[in-house]
Amino acid sequence: MDFGFSKEQEMIRKEMRHFCKKELTKDYIQWMDENVDFPPAELWDKFADLGFFSATVPREYGGDGISMVDAMVMFEEICKASMSVALAIGTTTGFGTRTIAELGTKAQKETYLPKLAQGKLKMCMALTEPGGGTDILGAMTTTAVEKEGRWIINGEKVFITAAHVSDFMVTICRTETDAKPPESLSVFLVPSRSPGITITRIPKISCHHCDSVGITFADVEVPAENLLGHRGSGWYEMLATLNPERIGCALMGVGLMAAAYEDAFAYAKERQAFGGPIARFQILQHYLADMYIHLENARNLTYKSAWLCDQGRPYHLEATMAKLVASEGALFAGRFGAEIMGGYGICSEYPMQRYLRDAYQLQFSPISNEMSKNMLMQFQGLPKSWA
Numbered sequence: 055m056d057f058g059f060s061k062e063q064e065m066i067r068k069e070m071r072h073f074c075k076k077e078l079t080k081d082y083i084q085w086m087d088e089n090v091d092f093p094p095a096e097l098w099d100k101f102a103d104l105g106f107f108s109a110t111v112p113r114e115y116g117g118d119g120i121s122m123v124d125a126m127v128m129f130e131e132i133c134k135a136s137m138s139v140a141l142a143i144g145t146t147t148g149f150g151t152r153t154i155a156e157l158g159t160k161a162q163k164e165t166y167l168p169k170l171a172q173g174k175l176k177m178c179m180a181l182t183e184p185g186g187g188t189d190i191l192g193a194m195t196t197t198a199v200e201k202e203g204r205w206i207i208n209g210e211k212v213f214i215t216a217a218h219v220s221d222f223m224v225t226i227c228r229t230e231t232d233a234k235p236p237e238s239l240s241v242f243l244v245p246s247r248s249p250g251i252t253i254t255r256i257p258k259i260s261c262h263h264c265d266s267v268g269i270t271f272a273d274v275e276v277p278a279e280n281l282l283g284h285r286g287s288g289w290y291e292m293l294a295t296l297n298p299e300r301i302g303c304a305l306m307g308v309g310l311m312a313a314a315y316e317d318a319f320a321y322a323k324e325r326q327a328f329g330g331p332i333a334r335f336q337i338l339q340h341y342l343a344d345m346y347i348h349l350e351n352a353r354n355l356t357y358k359s360a361w362l363c364d365q366g367r368p369y370h371l372e373a374t375m376a377k378l379v380a381s382e383g384a385l386f387a388g389r390f391g392a393e394i395m396g397g398y399g400i401c402s403e404y405p406m407q408r409y410l411r412d413a414y415q416l417q418f419s420p421i422s423n424e425m426s427k428n429m430l431m432q433f434q435g436l437p438k439s440w441a
């Protein structure tokens with residue numbers, strides 16, 4: 055058994071730490087959080103130059119084809135610096151690159167993957183609908199109907215991260231009217247500037263520099279060749295994207311926890327009360343101890359999930375637990391990190407309030423913690439409790 059990272063992985067981490075220290079300073083993150091709904095193009099280009107977008111693209115399509123563990127090592131420092139930035143770039147690699155690499159035909163891979171590797175395309179995933187994200191099969195009303203060699207899409211999606219800046223939306227629609235719900239969905243690569251698409255902002259407390267928006271599709275025409283995967287198999291085929299997404303989101307919680315812990319630890323050593331640093335008070339040490347334990351647990355589960363994924367072994371259970379433990383730990387870290395900082399914990403001047411706000415988003419996205427627990431016990435063989 056070996057819990058260590060390889061020399062190469064440590065080098066990736068070192069390089070990313072250096073990059074984040076230079077390009078994702080706390081001042082710049084605060085500026086983005088107060089001024090933009092997506093990171094500026096110049097930052098995107100720096101990630102492209104760094105090789106972030108090519109890292110997970112298969113070698114035969116112009117990428118480096120790195121493993122899931124390597125990709126997570128690369129991602130961790132970004133998650134620590136800013137969950138918004140992690141989401142902004144992660145939607146393209148997680149939903150665009152991965153979905154096309156998993157489901158795409160040779161022609162689709164040749165068309166899109168080299169451009170994705172160069173950072174020339176932005177993508178998002180439009181799955182959730184206003185009727186409900188947890189019961190997505192029951193709630194989905196967006197349809198795609200085949201007509202004269204094209205697909206016509208009508209419907210509505212909600213909370214779609216980065217759709218307002220994307221070039222393509224990986225969009226899940228109902229195509230089969232007579233089939234059972236899990237066999238009725240198909241996946242499409244929809245050009246975001248297609249006539250009939252309207253995007254609406256959704257103001258929210260979390261991840262200010264990576265918006266999630268509403269989308270309406272009114273008779274949006276998509277060429278037949280933009281079907282991804284097999285007609286009617288979208289529900290099962292999307293699992294190849296949705297399970298890795300849980301690992302990526304777990305790492306966002308890990309990064310957020312690490313940042314909150316570090317800031318709270320440093321603050322506690324500096325801040326004086328009753329003739330000495332507040333770090334000497336046992337109750338504050340216990341807050342920090344709990345943050346540290348949550349961080350270690352979540353990090354171990356997250357990397358174990360990534361490792362299992364690389365081994366080609368089942369990892370849905372571990373990825374679900376990792377997302378749950380990391381999101382709960384992140385909320386705890388934001389909550390008690392702010393407690394340690396007293397009034398300053400909720401002041402805009404300090405990032406702690408951002409960690410706390412961003413942590414809320416992880417509680418139900420991409421899957422709610424309640425549903426995660428339902429599924430965990432179902433995986434363990436208990437009767438399905440949730441429908």
Ligand SMILES: Cc1cc2nc3c(=O)[nH]c(=O)nc-3n(C[C@H](O)[C@H](O)[C@H](O)COP(=O)(O)OP(=O)(O)OC[C@H]3O[C@@H](n4cnc5c(N)ncnc54)[C@H](O)[C@@H]3O)c2cc1C
Binds near residue numbers: 188266
């Ligand atoms: C900021 C943000 C970004 C997002 N980004 C994306 C994106 O890029 N693409 C995308 O497709 N979606 C995205 N989502 C959607 C996200 O996946 C959903 O919000 C999530 O699945 C929950 O759906 P819901 O919000 O409709 O809540 P609901 O499904 O309405 O759930 C409400 C509550 O009921 C509980 N609940 C429901 N069913 C059960 C049950 N059987 N047992 C116990 N409890 C239950 C839930 O746990 C929750 O507490 C995003 C959401 C947010 C807020």
